[in-house]
Amino acid sequence: MIYFDNAATTWPKPECVCDAVVNTMKKYGANPGRSGHSMALSAARIVYEARELLAAFFNAESSRNIVFTSNATEALNMAIKGVLKPGDHVITSSMEHNSVARPLFALQRMGVEWDVVKCDLRGMLDPDDVKKAIKPNTRLIAMTHASNLTGTILPVEEVGKIARERGILFLVDAAQTAGIIPIDVQRMNIDLLAFPGHKGLYGPQGTGGLYVRETLDITPIKEGGTGSLSEHLEQPQILPDRLESGTLNTPGIAGLAAGIRFITQKGIENIRAHEQKLAGKFLEGLKHRKDISLYGPGDPTRMCAVVSLNVGELDSSELAYLLDSRCDIQVRPGLHCTPLAHKTIGTWERGAVRFSFSVFNTEDEVDEALRALDVICQGY
Amino acid sequence: MIYFDNAATTWPKPECVCDAVVNTMKKYGANPGRSGHSMALSAARIVYEARELLAAFFNAESSRNIVFTSNATEALNMAIKGVLKPGDHVITSSMEHNSVARPLFALQRMGVEWDVVKCDLRGMLDPDDVKKAIKPNTRLIAMTHASNLTGTILPVEEVGKIARERGILFLVDAAQTAGIIPIDVQRMNIDLLAFPGHKGLYGPQGTGGLYVRETLDITPIKEGGTGSLSEHLEQPQILPDRLESGTLNTPGIAGLAAGIRFITQKGIENIRAHEQKLAGKFLEGLKHRKDISLYGPGDPTRMCAVVSLNVGELDSSELAYLLDSRCDIQVRPGLHCTPLAHKTIGTWERGAVRFSFSVFNTEDEVDEALRALDVICQGY
Structure with missing residues (x-):
C-alpha cells in the first residue's frame, strides 16, 4: 500500500512515537500537574519536556508560550x-x-x-495586497x-x-508546514502560531498546539481546572494554564515529543529536501501531460510536498477510488475543507485529487503513482 | 506502588486499551472522515464503533448524539x-x-x-432547594x-x-461516575452529559465526550473542518459534526472503545460493587479514629469510591508527601480544583487528602493504606 495522504495526517509514525505513547500510558499514567505524587510528577515532566522541545523548535521565548491543544483547529x-x-x-x-x-x-x-x-x-499572495487591505x-x-x-x-x-x-x-496556520519548513516565530514576527501534532511533527492524532507571544492578552474559549490557583473561580492569567483546562493528553504529548526528536535527529532541512525531491519528481512526470490538470505553483521550492490534480473530466472521487481499489494508492479527493481555495484556483465544482508526501515516502512510490496515473x- | 488517585485518572489501564491505541496508530493511522481511501475508512469505522458503544452505554437515542472531546472539561x-x-x-x-x-x-x-x-x-443536595431556586x-x-x-x-x-x-x-457532569454508576440519559431526563474518557471508562488521557439530546440546538465554541459540507463556510447543523472540528484523536478513541468493552465484559455492577467494598473497608477502618477527619456521607452506597480526609492538624500536602515517600502510596492533596466544594465541607483553608479507588485496586492495598495512616x- 502506498500512502500519499500525509497532508491529512502522516502515516506511518516513527516507531519511537508509538513507543512513547504506550510507554507513557503504562509507566507514567498519572494526571500531570494535578497531584504531587511521584507518578504525577513524572507525567508532568513529560509534558514539560515536550513544551521545552516545541519552544526550542519554533524559537519561542519560553516553554510557557506553548499551549497544548487537541489539534490545529482548536x-x-x-x-x-x-x-x-x-x-x-x-484580514486573511x-x-x-x-x-x-x-x-x-x-x-x-x-x-x-x-x-x-x-x-x-496558483495560490500565490502578493504582500502588497495585504498592506492595501489594512484598515484603522x-x-x-x-x-x-x-x-x-x-x-503554495x-x-x-x-x-x-x-x-x-x-x-x-x-496569526499563522502552520498545519502544512510545522516540522517541514523551519519556523522561527520571533524572527518571522509571528504572534500566534497554530500547529497540528499529527502531521509534519509526526506525533499522534489528538495533539496540536498554539504558540502565544509573551505578554499577549488572550481570552480563553474554555475555562476549567488547571491544577493552578484552584481557589479562584477566575481562570488563571498565567500561560500556559490560562489556555489549558482539563486533563492533558499526556501519552499523545509524549508521542509528539518523540516526533520532534525524530525530526531534529533527521534534520528538518533533510526532510524538506527529501519531500521537495519527491514533489519535484512527481510534478516533472506530469507537467507535459495534456490530460492532467496540475494546480499550484508547479515549482517544488515554492510549495510544500502537496500536489493536487485532476484527470480529464474524471470526477476527483472517481479518480481517488480507482487509485485506491486498483493500485492500492491512498490519496484524498474532493473539496479538502477549503472552499475559498477551490474558488481561487477554479476547482470549486469538481474538487481535486491531492497527493501529499512524507519523509517515509520513496521515489519508487512516486514512480508507481506516475505509472498508475x-x-x-x-483506460479512461 | 499503590495508586489511589483514580479520580484524577485511572491507572493502570486495561491491557486491551493500550493495545487498541498502538494498533490503531500502526494499522489504521489515517484521518477518519476526511479522505475516502481504505485506511481512512478503517479509521472512520473505529470512530463510528466507539460512538455506537458509547451511545448504547449511556442509552443515547443514536450514536450521532455522542460528540468526542479531548476531556470532560471541554x-x-x-x-x-x-x-x-x-x-x-x-443553577448549580x-x-x-x-x-x-x-x-x-x-x-x-x-x-x-x-x-x-x-x-x-457531607455534600448532600436537597432537590427541593433546586426547585426553589428556579426562576422564570x-x-x-x-x-x-x-x-x-x-x-457524594x-x-x-x-x-x-x-x-x-x-x-x-x-446538564450532568459525569466526571466521577461514567463507567462506575450506570447512567441512562433518557430515563434520567439528561439533556447534556459530559464525561471523561480517561477515568472510569478506562480510556486514554486526551479523550472524553458530550452526549447531546436529539433536536437540542447548541452553538459550537469551535468551528472548522468537519469533512462534511466542506463547500459551506457555515458550521454544519448536523450532529456530531457540528461540535467536532478538526482531526479527531483516533487512537485515543480506539482506546476508549476498548475501555467500554472492558467495562461491559466485567459488568458495571460488579465494578461498582468492588469499588464500594474497597471504600467501605477503608471508611470502616477509619471511622472510629479521633485523629482523622473524614469528609462526605461516610456510607459507600451514597458515594463513589472517593474518600477524602485529614489527619490531625497535618497539612494535606505533607500527609500526601509522607504517604508517597515513606509508603509508596499515591494520593492527591490540596484543593482538587473545587473551591466551592471545599467551602461547603469546611476544608477551604487546608484542603484534604483524597484516596480514590478503581477496579484494579485490592483489599490488601486498602489494608496497607490503613496501616500506613x-x-x-x-509519628505525628
Missing part, C-alpha cells in the same frame, strides 16, 4: 476568538482552510469585519503558511513584517 | 456555552468542579445569572453526578425530573 479557534472583539477587522488570504474561515464566518455575525485578500490561480481597526492578519490544497507557500515573513510595523497581530488515463 | 464548556445566552439563569450545586464553575464565572460577566444551591456538610429565566441546571472531593452522589434522577417538568435543560498518625 489552536486556531483559540487564537482567533481569543483576540478578536466586535468592531475589529481581520483566499487560501484559508475552514479551520480559519468558519470561526471567522461565525464571528462576522457578532460584528467582526473580515476581508479576504485574493491569491492568484485591523486587529489581526491570519494566514496559512502553505495551502493544504496546492502546497505564502509570504509569511513579508506579511509578518508588515503586521509588526503596523501594530497588527499576526498512466494506466488510469489510458 | 465537553462541559461546549454544553454550558452552547446553550446559555446573556439574560439566562443557571455547591459541589461543582472548576470545570463548571469557571466557565459560569466567565459567563456571568456577559450577563448570565448564576445561582449556587448549597449542599450540606432559568435555562439550565448543571450538576455533578458525584463530587470529586467527597464522592447527587440526586440526579430527582433533579432531572424537576428540570424536565419545568422545561429546563439539564496508622504509622503516620503515631
Whole structure:
C-alpha cells in the first residue's frame, strides 16, 4: 500500500512515537500537574519536556508560550476568538482552510469585519495586497503558511513584517508546514502560531498546539481546572494554564515529543529536501501531460510536498477510488475543507485529487503513482 | 506502588486499551472522515464503533448524539456555552468542579445569572432547594453526578425530573461516575452529559465526550473542518459534526472503545460493587479514629469510591508527601480544583487528602493504606 495522504495526517509514525505513547500510558499514567505524587510528577515532566522541545523548535521565548491543544483547529479557534472583539477587522488570504474561515464566518455575525485578500490561480499572495487591505481597526492578519490544497507557500515573513510595523497581530496556520519548513516565530514576527501534532511533527492524532507571544492578552474559549490557583473561580492569567483546562493528553504529548526528536535527529532541512525531491519528481512526470490538470505553483521550492490534480473530466472521487481499489494508492479527493481555495484556483465544482508526501515516502512510490496515473488515463 | 488517585485518572489501564491505541496508530493511522481511501475508512469505522458503544452505554437515542472531546472539561464548556445566552439563569450545586464553575464565572460577566444551591456538610443536595431556586429565566441546571472531593452522589434522577417538568435543560457532569454508576440519559431526563474518557471508562488521557439530546440546538465554541459540507463556510447543523472540528484523536478513541468493552465484559455492577467494598473497608477502618477527619456521607452506597480526609492538624500536602515517600502510596492533596466544594465541607483553608479507588485496586492495598495512616498518625 502506498500512502500519499500525509497532508491529512502522516502515516506511518516513527516507531519511537508509538513507543512513547504506550510507554507513557503504562509507566507514567498519572494526571500531570494535578497531584504531587511521584507518578504525577513524572507525567508532568513529560509534558514539560515536550513544551521545552516545541519552544526550542519554533524559537519561542519560553516553554510557557506553548499551549497544548487537541489539534490545529482548536489552536486556531483559540487564537482567533481569543483576540478578536466586535468592531475589529481581520484580514486573511483566499487560501484559508475552514479551520480559519468558519470561526471567522461565525464571528462576522457578532460584528467582526473580515476581508479576504485574493491569491492568484496558483495560490500565490502578493504582500502588497495585504498592506492595501489594512484598515484603522485591523486587529489581526491570519494566514496559512502553505495551502493544504496546492502546497503554495505564502509570504509569511513579508506579511509578518508588515503586521509588526503596523501594530497588527499576526496569526499563522502552520498545519502544512510545522516540522517541514523551519519556523522561527520571533524572527518571522509571528504572534500566534497554530500547529497540528499529527502531521509534519509526526506525533499522534489528538495533539496540536498554539504558540502565544509573551505578554499577549488572550481570552480563553474554555475555562476549567488547571491544577493552578484552584481557589479562584477566575481562570488563571498565567500561560500556559490560562489556555489549558482539563486533563492533558499526556501519552499523545509524549508521542509528539518523540516526533520532534525524530525530526531534529533527521534534520528538518533533510526532510524538506527529501519531500521537495519527491514533489519535484512527481510534478516533472506530469507537467507535459495534456490530460492532467496540475494546480499550484508547479515549482517544488515554492510549495510544500502537496500536489493536487485532476484527470480529464474524471470526477476527483472517481479518480481517488480507482487509485485506491486498483493500485492500492491512498490519496484524498474532493473539496479538502477549503472552499475559498477551490474558488481561487477554479476547482470549486469538481474538487481535486491531492497527493501529499512524507519523509517515509520513496521515489519508487512516486514512480508507481506516475505509472498508475498512466494506466488510469489510458483506460479512461 | 499503590495508586489511589483514580479520580484524577485511572491507572493502570486495561491491557486491551493500550493495545487498541498502538494498533490503531500502526494499522489504521489515517484521518477518519476526511479522505475516502481504505485506511481512512478503517479509521472512520473505529470512530463510528466507539460512538455506537458509547451511545448504547449511556442509552443515547443514536450514536450521532455522542460528540468526542479531548476531556470532560471541554465537553462541559461546549454544553454550558452552547446553550446559555446573556439574560439566562443557571443553577448549580455547591459541589461543582472548576470545570463548571469557571466557565459560569466567565459567563456571568456577559450577563448570565448564576445561582449556587448549597449542599450540606457531607455534600448532600436537597432537590427541593433546586426547585426553589428556579426562576422564570432559568435555562439550565448543571450538576455533578458525584463530587470529586467527597464522592457524594447527587440526586440526579430527582433533579432531572424537576428540570424536565419545568422545561429546563439539564446538564450532568459525569466526571466521577461514567463507567462506575450506570447512567441512562433518557430515563434520567439528561439533556447534556459530559464525561471523561480517561477515568472510569478506562480510556486514554486526551479523550472524553458530550452526549447531546436529539433536536437540542447548541452553538459550537469551535468551528472548522468537519469533512462534511466542506463547500459551506457555515458550521454544519448536523450532529456530531457540528461540535467536532478538526482531526479527531483516533487512537485515543480506539482506546476508549476498548475501555467500554472492558467495562461491559466485567459488568458495571460488579465494578461498582468492588469499588464500594474497597471504600467501605477503608471508611470502616477509619471511622472510629479521633485523629482523622473524614469528609462526605461516610456510607459507600451514597458515594463513589472517593474518600477524602485529614489527619490531625497535618497539612494535606505533607500527609500526601509522607504517604508517597515513606509508603509508596499515591494520593492527591490540596484543593482538587473545587473551591466551592471545599467551602461547603469546611476544608477551604487546608484542603484534604483524597484516596480514590478503581477496579484494579485490592483489599490488601486498602489494608496497607490503613496501616500506613496508622504509622503516620503515631509519628505525628
